[in-house]
Amino acid sequence: MIFHILSRNAAQPDCSRRPIHPAFGWANVPGADLLLLLYFTLFGMGLGALSGLAPGIHVNTLAVLLIISAPSLSPFLEDFCSSTDCSLPPALLLACTILSAAICHSFLDYIPSLIMGVPDETECMSVLPSHRLLLEGKGMNALLAAAQGSLVGAMAGTIVLLPLPFVHVQATNALDLIAPAIPWLLLCVPFLLFWAESGKADPKAELDMRGGRITPAEMISLKRHFPVHGDSARVIGYVHRHHGIWYVQTRSQSFRIRGRGMTAGDRTLIGRWIVRKDRLPIVAWSVLLFLCSGVLGVMAMDGLVPGENIWKGVEGNMLMPLFTGLFGLPLLLGSSRGRLPEQEAEADPLPSVTGALKGSFMGGLVGWLPGVTATAGAVLSTMLPRSRGGPEEFISTVSAVGTGAAVLGLGTLLLIGKGRSGTLLAMQEAMPALSVNDMPSLLLCILFTSLVSYILTLRLGRGLLLRAQGRDLTRLNQGALVGMVILSFILAGPGGLVLLTLSTILGTFPGKVGISRVHLTGCLLLPILLYYFAPFLR
Numbered sequence: 001m002i003f004h005i006l007s008r009n010a011a012q013p014d015c016s017r018r019p020i021h022p023a024f025g026w027a028n029v030p031g032a033d034l035l036l037l038l039y040f041t042l043f044g045m046g047l048g049a050l051s052g053l054a055p056g057i058h059v060n061t062l063a064v065l066l067i068i069s070a071p072s073l074s075p076f077l078e079d080f081c082s083s084t085d086c087s088l089p090p091a092l093l094l095a096c097t098i099l100s101a102a103i104c105h106s107f108l109d110y111i112p113s114l115i116m117g118v119p120d121e122t123e124c125m126s127v128l129p130s131h132r133l134l135l136e137g138k139g140m141n142a143l144l145a146a147a148q149g150s151l152v153g154a155m156a157g158t159i160v161l162l163p164l165p166f167v168h169v170q171a172t173n174a175l176d177l178i179a180p181a182i183p184w185l186l187l188c189v190p191f192l193l194f195w196a197e198s199g200k201a202d203p204k205a206e207l208d209m210r211g212g213r214i215t216p217a218e219m220i221s222l223k224r225h226f227p228v229h230g231d232s233a234r235v236i237g238y239v240h241r242h243h244g245i246w247y248v249q250t251r252s253q254s255f256r257i258r259g260r261g262m263t264a265g266d267r268t269l270i271g272r273w274i275v276r277k278d279r280l281p282i283v284a285w286s287v288l289l290f291l292c293s294g295v296l297g298v299m300a301m302d303g304l305v306p307g308e309n310i311w312k313g314v315e316g317n318m319l320m321p322l323f324t325g326l327f328g329l330p331l332l333l334g335s336s337r338g339r340l341p342e343q344e345a346e347a348d349p350l351p352s353v354t355g356a357l358k359g360s361f362m363g364g365l366v367g368w369l370p371g372v373t374a375t376a377g378a379v380l381s382t383m384l385p386r387s388r389g390g391p392e393e394f395i396s397t398v399s400a401v402g403t404g405a406a407v408l409g410l411g412t413l414l415l416i417g418k419g420r421s422g423t424l425l426a427m428q429e430a431m432p433a434l435s436v437n438d439m440p441s442l443l444l445c446i447l448f449t450s451l452v453s454y455i456l457t458l459r460l461g462r463g464l465l466l467r468a469q470g471r472d473l474t475r476l477n478q479g480a481l482v483g484m485v486i487l488s489f490i491l492a493g494p495g496g497l498v499l500l501t502l503s504t505i506l507g508t509f510p511g512k513v514g515i516s517r518v519h520l521t522g523c524l525l526l527p528i529l530l531y532y533f534a535p536f537l538r
Helices: 004-010 032-053 057-085 089-107 110-113 121-126 129-135 139-161 163-198 277-299 319-333 354-367 374-381 390-415 421-430 436-468 474-507 509-513 517-533
Strands: 202-216 232-242 245-249 254-258 264-276
Touching: 004 232, 004 277, 032 110, 057 089, 089 139, 089 390, 089 421, 089 436, 089 509, 110 129, 110 517, 129 390, 139 390, 139 436, 163 245, 163 277, 163 374, 163 390, 163 436, 163 474, 163 517, 202 509, 245 474, 277 319, 277 474, 277 509, 277 517, 319 474, 319 517, 354 374, 354 390, 354 509, 374 390, 374 517, 390 436, 474 509, 474 517
Parallel strands: 202 254
Antiparallel strands: 202 264, 232 245, 232 264, 245 254
């Protein structure tokens, strides 16, 4: 009987009751604007992770694609915001998407650069600091240093931007006041890079016999000399003349002789050591590479690449094949026999944040000066008071410069309306009215993206390192190489392949002559310097 009554009541529901769930609407959700902002931030992080983990795809490429598709996305975003009662402008959500993509990319792009392009073990002393640690089985140390540097750079940049809404008038006036100094500061950058490179020159020892004494040699010496400038020297060897210059040859060494009255034969020379760095060859190579890369940069920016008029590709931007050839393909071409050694599962204790803080400071300069890359900023930061942190500190510095520039460059965009990177220019195009009033949303986007990207970098990097250890990465490197070539053709057309070939040839020279690749950043600096000081040449 009871069952029958329940069944009858179940068959005839009481429709007079209020529904359990009211009609859903974003206006009824607490913090609806915050949720939408986080959703668009997560979408941008997904794009940044894609560009960061895929070699050859830069976040600027994704930013350009977003801007190209912005006209078709705008009606959808406006309808979506109006239907959800979102008070945030659709353009601001798109700008936050681009910003989160840039920050996430600056964290994760270190992973493929660490794992791919691993050289042979015999080249350990001539490779990048990250690959040197990787060959020693300490890839986790490099990964942790990079993640820490990026996080410190993002946090330091956020702290600097916090008071911006309150002092933006004063900050804008200060930037306008020192704006005329930008060309001269840029002019100093290459000379500082040359000077920093000259400090790496190998010492060259000579034997000063002016006032010395020469006697015939009565014995054979197997001693190896370690010259110290100004110390007395006693060298036993064979004295001979070559192209008008006198040398003394021992069993394992050869030294140039300064002085007169030399005669050929076995001699005992007593004099003093002169030890100086031979800076001229290394500076000459630095200047030559800077100028050659600058010529390629002018060709790329001014439409002077042969074959560019045939088809400009999907994007028509020649900078992607230019950067790929100068900095990407040469490492892959030189790592055809690369095998990843066994890696330690855990990293050593966190390195000091000194390098990251220096990188954050230099990141602000990079974010303000046009054409100065993160690597150039890291090299310039080595001129600051340094601590002996090893390769981990340099890696942390470079990462902090890159992420710090991405964050602090936002301040330059908000204050003077000038973006110093492709992503900032894309943000400006997406929302021309971007101002300091939008700082709360932008800072929240930066904080959320930085913290999540830090965790992603450590988790994904550790998993990929342990999975790739002990394996021959030849096919992976070759696949990435082919992918970069195909991508250059798709994005830039036949002219992109021409520029990719020329820049790759030039990019192989730094490794052969033993100097830093940072001088190849002349591809950006030289065109900008010509714009300021010799516009008639462009």
